[in-house]
Amino acid sequence: MEPAEAKLIRAGKKIRDALDDGNAAEELRAERNRLVETITMRNGRASRWRGLSLFPGWRGIFVGGGAAVAVGVAVLLWLQIPISFRIAGGALPGAGGVPGRTGDVVEADARASTALQFSEGSSIVLDKGSRLRVLSTESNGARVLIESGRADVAIAHRGTRKARWRFEAGPVAIAVTGTKFRVDWNPKDLTFGLELSEGSVIVSGDCLPGPRTVTGGGSLRLSCLPSGVARTVAAATPTAGEDEMEAEAIEGPARAAAPARRETKLAHVDGETWQALVAAGHYGDGLRAAERVGFARVCRTAAAVELLALADAARLSGRTARAVEALTVLRQRFPGSLHASTAAFALGRVAYERRGDYNEAARWFATYLDEQPSGPLMGDAVGRLMEARHRAGERAAARRDAERYLQRFPEGPYAGTARAIMFE
Amino acid sequence: MVTPLTFARGDENLIDALRSGHPGAAAAFYDQHAAAIRRTLQSVLGADAEIPDLLQEVFIRAIDRIGELQHLEQVRSWLTTIAVFTARAHIRRLARRKWLFLFSPDQTRQNHRDPTSSDALLALRETYRILDKIPANERMTFVLRFVEGMTLPEAAQACGVSLATFKRRLSRAEKRFLREVRERPLLEQWLEEGTRWSLQKQS
Numbered sequence: 363m364e365p366a367e368a369k370l371i372r373a374g375k376k377i378r379d380a381l382d383d384g385n386a387a388e389e390l391r392a393e394r395n396r397l398v399e400t401i402t403m404r405n406g407r408a409s410r411w412r413g414l415s416l417f418p419g420w421r422g423i424f425v426g427g428g429a430a431v432a433v434g435v436a437v438l439l440w441l442q443i444p445i446s447f448r449i450a451g452g453a454l455p456g457a458g459g460v461p462g463r464t465g466d467v468v469e470a471d472a473r474a475s476t477a478l479q480f481s482e483g484s485s486i487v488l489d490k491g492s493r494l495r496v497l498s499t500e501s502n503g504a505r506v507l508i509e510s511g512r513a514d515v516a517i518a519h520r521g522t523r524k525a526r527w528r529f530e531a532g533p534v535a536i537a538v539t540g541t542k543f544r545v546d547w548n549p550k551d552l553t554f555g556l557e558l559s560e561g562s563v564i565v566s567g568d569c570l571p572g573p574r575t576v577t578g579g580g581s582l583r584l585s586c587l588p589s590g591v592a593r594t595v596a597a598a599t600p601t602a603g604e605d606e607m608e609a610e611a612i613e614g615p616a617r618a619a620a621p622a623r624r625e626t627k628l629a630h631v632d633g634e635t636w637q638a639l640v641a642a643g644h645y646g647d648g649l650r651a652a653e654r655v656g657f658a659r660v661c662r663t664a665a666a667v668e669l670l671a672l673a674d675a676a677r678l679s680g681r682t683a684r685a686v687e688a689l690t691v692l693r694q695r696f697p698g699s700l701h702a703s704t705a706a707f708a709l710g711r712v713a714y715e716r717r718g719d720y721n722e723a724a725r726w727f728a729t730y731l732d733e734q735p736s737g738p739l740m741g742d743a744v745g746r747l748m749e750a751r752h753r754a755g756e757r758a759a760a761r762r763d764a765e766r767y768l769q770r771f772p773e774g775p776y777a778g779t780a781r782a783i784m785f786e
Numbered sequence: 787m788v789t790p791l792t793f794a795r796g797d798e799n800l801i802d803a804l805r806s807g808h809p810g811a812a813a814a815f816y817d818q819h820a821a822a823i824r825r826t827l828q829s830v831l832g833a834d835a836e837i838p839d840l841l842q843e844v845f846i847r848a849i850d851r852i853g854e855l856q857h858l859e860q861v862r863s864w865l866t867t868i869a870v871f872t873a874r875a876h877i878r879r880l881a882r883r884k885w886l887f888l889f890s891p892d893q894t895r896q897n898h899r900d901p902t903s904s905d906a907l908l909a910l911r912e913t914y915r916i917l918d919k920i921p922a923n924e925r926m927t928f929v930l931r932f933v934e935g936m937t938l939p940e941a942a943q944a945c946g947v948s949l950a951t952f953k954r955r956l957s958r959a960e961k962r963f964l965r966e967v968r969e970r971p972l973l974e975q976w977l978e979e980g981t982r983w984s985l986q987k988q989s
Contacts, residue, residue: 366960366964367960369977369978370932370960370963370964371932371935372977372978373932373967373977373978374929374931374932374933374934374935375935376976376977377829377910377913377932377933377977378829378933378934378935379906380906380907380909380910381825381828381829381832381833381910381933386821386824389824389838390820390821390824392838393816393820393838393841393842394813394816394817394820396842397812397813397816397842397845397846398812398813398816400842400846401812401846401849762817762818765817766814766817769813769817
């Protein structure tokens with residue numbers, strides 16, 4: 363006679379199987395939204411209370427001193443309260459919009475722009491289909507990440523008090539003190555654009571040799587791709603008026619483009635021109651030139667952006683081992699840099715596309731996300747991580763990634779794959 | 787459209803982020819554990835219409851009490867314990883409503899979702915009618931052990947009792963369940979073999 367426990371285990375499994383209904387995914391999504399709303403409202407109430415509190419943790423109790431001291435302290439603390447903002451336009455209800463929260467992705471509808479109005483008078487108008495995040499706020503400014511698309515920014519002057527704003531778009535940062543400008547960022551081809559109406563800003567980043575000031579009427583366009591590769595993909599040779607590296611940042615309306623400057627910017631290795639060959643799209647020749655000099659020596663001495671270009675050249679030439687070598691050295695020599703994280707992403711691509719090692723690929727994409735949770739390749743990394751985990755047989759993890767991806771990028775390039783994974 | 791910040795880091799960073807009130811952490815925490823917790827609630831309660839509300843309750847409690855989490859690797863079992871206690875409180879509320887029904891039938895409502903004509907769902911309804919007769923603490927032991935498939939130590943931890951106490955309660959629940967099932971031969975047959983079963987034949 364079969365033991366009772368064995369019968370019950372079998373019965374329990376049947377009960378479990380019968381309980382699985384088809385509503386789980388939809389119900390979980392609905393409840394997720396409800397939970398986020400509940401937590402948001404609670405956090406909003408708590409932060410308003412903290413903002414009003416004179417002494418943190420004391421819940422607004424006045425102690426000691428006279429009325430004048432209390433008023434002085436109140437003014438001082440009021441000046442320290444971070445600015446707030448509201449989001450209006452598109453599908454958001456009400457003329458006044460909704461309160462914004464730091465960290466949330468704000469995405470403008472495909473048909474209409476969305477406006478962010480800050481409590482101290484500054485504003486950002488997000489172009490149709492564009493995305494940004496307000497990463498943090500302070501009493502005299504905020505830090506904003508342009509994830510993709512275009513935004514028109516007007517930073518209010520605050521009298522004697524200096525405004526302090528910082529805008530980030532991929533690897534480019536704009537320090538703003540009081541100005542109007544338009545910024546755009548394309549995370550797919552890593553191009554950055556800035557047009558300044560008034561005031562001045564300082565632009566810096568990994569794809570600039572140093573910080574650059576742009577003043578009223580000036581503009582700046584950058585490609586932050588590794589040197590040469592983008593040009594080869596987009597066109598066979600550079601043409602007049604185009605410059606894949608950098609347009610001169612100037613004062614006034616004129617623009618200077620200097621393709622020849624690209625050669626002088628490239629690092630030299632004993633006079634060899636492997637960089638120029640790679641930049642011109644001659645990957646095999648460029649790789650051989652680097653090997654003639656000594657591939658290991660090149661890896662030890664080249665700049666980070668050059669190592670990325672070399673790794674791309676090796677990958678596109680089918681020389682996977684050289685690509686891995688260049689990327690690995692890059693991560694060792696430039697730890698913590700954006701290029702090192704880009705190398706992690708590239709290592710993931712090599713593992714996925716060239717070696718079919720999906721576990722390894724997943725590890726590298728996860729590394730990128732760990733190092734650059736807001737990085738320019740974040741969307742791609744989440745999508746590729748999902749695919750790699752799915753291929754590696756980690757179905758549960760892939761489903762979680764898929765749900766995360768769709769929450770974040772419902773119309774993104776991996777959305778179709780994500781839906782297929784979630785409902786298989 | 788405004789979307790909460792995606793949180794792409796590991797559990798350790800997520801717990802820290804929850805403690806500091808990171809805007810996207812609650813969503814990420816939910817994404818990681820909601821499906822499993824929903825399943826646990828279902829195992830304990832069956833097809834209960836209040837499971838969505840109970841799921842909310844579990845996560846809000848967990849987020850409120852995240853500071854109590856001692857060991858990172860226990861986050862799932864800690865959440866499961868919260869779910870078990872939430873489900874138990876719900877069962878006791880339902881039991882009190884049944885008393886209310888005796889005096890004011892109009893004030894209570896059916897809690898279970900209406901079954902379809904599927905044999906499996908009819909069998910499920912009968913199974914949970916049996917479980918409704920078993921005291922809440924014993925019912926917990928039974929469903930965690932046999933429906934959720936937990937090991938004895940895991941299930942005892944989720945119930946917040948010693949292994950010895952858990953085994954005693956489980957033994958009582960097993961005997962009760964088997965006795966009830968033996969009085970329903972068709973349900974017994976379905977549980978054992980998965981053959982067609984019908985309420986009409988049973989009555």
